[in-house]
Amino acid sequence: MPDPRTDAITCGDTEDDAKVDPVTLSRRDFLTAVGMAAAGFLAGCSPEVREAYLQKHFLELSPPEVEARLGRLHADYAKRFGTQVQVSALPAQPGVVFGYALDLSRCIGCRRCVYACVKENNQSRNPQIQWIRVLEMEKKKGIDFEAANPYYNPEQVPDPEHFYLPVACQQCRTPQCTRVCPVGATWQEPDGIVVIDYDWCIGCRCCMSACPYGARHFNWGEPEVPAAELNPNMHVLGNRPRPRGVVEKCTFCIQRVRAGRYPACVEICPVGARKFGNLLDPESEIARILREKRVFVLKAELKTEPKFYYFYGI
Amino acid sequence: MSAVTVLAILVVIVRAKPVIPPEGTAANKAFSPADFPAVFAKEEGLIGAAGAGAAPPGAGAVLFPVPAPPFSEGVFPCMECHGSIPANGERRVLEAMHGDIVLHHDEEHRWCLDCHDAEDRDHLRLASGALVPFTESYRLCGQCHGTQYRDWRSGIHGKRTGYWQGSKRYLLCVHCHNPHSPRFASLQPLPPPVRPQFLRSEDALAAAASGGPGTDADTKENGDAGPAH
Numbered sequence: 268m269p270d271p272r273t274d275a276i277t278c279g280d281t282e283d284d285a286k287v288d289p290v291t292l293s294r295r296d297f298l299t300a301v302g303m304a305a306a307g308f309l310a311g312c313s314p315e316v317r318e319a320y321l322q323k324h325f326l327e328l329s330p331p332e333v334e335a336r337l338g339r340l341h342a343d344y345a346k347r348f349g350t351q352v353q354v355s356a357l358p359a360q361p362g363v364v365f366g367y368a369l370d371l372s373r374c375i376g377c378r379r380c381v382y383a384c385v386k387e388n389n390q391s392r393n394p395q396i397q398w399i400r401v402l403e404m405e406k407k408k409g410i411d412f413e414a415a416n417p418y419y420n421p422e423q424v425p426d427p428e429h430f431y432l433p434v435a436c437q438q439c440r441t442p443q444c445t446r447v448c449p450v451g452a453t454w455q456e457p458d459g460i461v462v463i464d465y466d467w468c469i470g471c472r473c474c475m476s477a478c479p480y481g482a483r484h485f486n487w488g489e490p491e492v493p494a495a496e497l498n499p500n501m502h503v504l505g506n507r508p509r510p511r512g513v514v515e516k517c518t519f520c521i522q523r524v525r526a527g528r529y530p531a532c533v534e535i536c537p538v539g540a541r542k543f544g545n546l547l548d549p550e551s552e553i554a555r556i557l558r559e560k561r562v563f564v565l566k567a568e569l570k571t572e573p574k575f576y577y578f579y580g581i
Numbered sequence: 582m583s584a585v586t587v588l589a590i591l592v593v594i595v596r597a598k599p600v601i602p603p604e605g606t607a608a609n610k611a612f613s614p615a616d617f618p619a620v621f622a623k624e625e626g627l628i629g630a631a632g633a634g635a636a637p638p639g640a641g642a643v644l645f646p647v648p649a650p651p652f653s654e655g656v657f658p659c660m661e662c663h664g665s666i667p668a669n670g671e672r673r674v675l676e677a678m679h680g681d682i683v684l685h686h687d688e689e690h691r692w693c694l695d696c697h698d699a700e701d702r703d704h705l706r707l708a709s710g711a712l713v714p715f716t717e718s719y720r721l722c723g724q725c726h727g728t729q730y731r732d733w734r735s736g737i738h739g740k741r742t743g744y745w746q747g748s749k750r751y752l753l754c755v756h757c758h759n760p761h762s763p764r765f766a767s768l769q770p771l772p773p774p775v776r777p778q779f780l781r782s783e784d785a786l787a788a789a790a791s792g793g794p795g796t797d798a799d800t801k802e803n804g805d806a807g808p809a810h
């Protein structure tokens with residue numbers, strides 16, 4: 268009896284051929300037909316759309332191809348937000364590995380950093396995405412993630428019974444998030460920043476389950492950033508507006524730090540708890556902290572080797 | 582009997598609805614930076630730079646002026662008044678002037694003239710008797726707070742803004758700590774993140790507005806009609 272599945276989509280094959288290898292042949296025909304249709308569709312499209320469909324992995328792009336992609340993004344954002352933006356692809360500088368330190372004896376849990384980060388990095392306002400999460404913990408208990416409360420909301424902070432531990436991406440030296448990504452859409456750059464190519468991410472969220480710090484966030488809905496609040500100073504692997512269905516996270520403000528500036532959270536923190544710099548420069552603030560203070564990393568036993576350190580400045 | 586109990590428990594579980602607390606109080610509303618214009622009004626780090634963000638990486642030439650010491654309006658130069666007032670070394674509550682200053686800084690042992698020079702009020706006075714201008718007040722603070730002074734000079738204590746690679750703007754001790762009451766003042770925290778169940782806040786708001794799941798009325802009605810009866 269002829270197989271109804273192959274019957275339906277084989278056309279033009281002799282019955283003998285179909286008997287030899289009905290499934291392979293019919294699949295090949297099917298794929299060819301689909302391919303032809305896709306090619307026909309793409310031939311009729313604008314170069315931008317073609318580029319979007321046939322794009323290569325970001326790390327395989329030649330300099331002109333990077334330019335082409337930036338051009339496509341510029342046009343796309345200009346149309347969507349009605350304003351000119353600057354998307355850069357500034358690469359890592361040689362001799363620079365970024366590190367971060369946060370003084371737990373200073374942080375008062377005011378959440379200024381959380382909202383400065385949302386603003387700088389064009390995070391969706393609604394559905395809300397926040398890359399920094401400030402955990403309130405009891406002084407009596409010490410660091411205890413089970414008992415931590417991110418929803419604290421007293422009239423005034425700091426509360427005398429509590430201390431505060433802000434957490435975002437720890438920029439691990441051996442990140443598990445990049446290992447598990449099935450398509451290689453997230454990787455560690457030479458300056459140590461773990462980035463995501465939003466054009467390559469398929470939204471499977473494997474990285475979210477691999478990250479031990481809850482640092483990654485998924486765009487379940489269409490991200491909403493009002494045009495008037497858009498930060499036009501963007502990096503292609505950082506704060507440019509994301510599409511729905513991709514993962515995002517802290518990049519140490521790649522658009523700022525690759526241009527020599529401090530991250531937005533460092534600039535806003537009213538108590539100066541946040542410290543940033545080049546780990547390879549012995550004179551930098553971060554290198555001094557590692558030398559002179561007792562620092563620790565979160566969940567050190569997991570061997571993720573974060574480049575985000577916590578210390579007690581007092 | 583036990584089947585009935587299990588069923589009753591199941592009914593309770595299924596019927597239980599989340600109680601949505603009043604809007605904005607307990608992480609059911611998505612706030613955005615735009616809701617706090619005062620907090621985000623100033624771009625502190627770039628004061629004095631040649632055009633915001635214009636400086637290239639490693640721009641050593643861009644200088645960031647340290648902000649002036651935070652004097653109360655109209656008090657400096659001090660000698661405009663003190664020049665004609667004889668110094669009064671007596672420990673007392675200030676009434677005629679400076680009534681706003683309440684000393685909470687080792688007040689058991691300290692008094693105005695330990696730090697302010699009796700003869701030249703426009704300067705501060707170190708323990709050695711040397712005078713320092715208000716713009717170098719950190720030298721005075723550093724006499725007692727040696728470890729903080731050391732850390733501040735290497736950028737570990739205090740706040741630096743601008744360029745990690747290039748010019749930095751730093752603050753004096755007194756920009757964060759009121760020298761007369763140096764404990765860092767408490768702040769109102771910005772609102773908590775939205776709890777996952779309210780993430781699509783249009784739903785939560787619509788529900789609250791229409792008296793849907795979780796409003797007070799609904800909870801009460803649930804209680805009345807609930808399986809307990």
Ligand code: SF4
Binds near residue numbers: 537
């Ligand atoms: S802004 Fe500074 S003090 Fe406030 S929560 Fe963030 S790290 Fe803590």
Ligand code: SF4
Binds near residue numbers: 437442461477483571
């Ligand atoms: S903290 Fe999580 S997201 Fe960031 S590098 Fe480490 S594993 Fe990846």
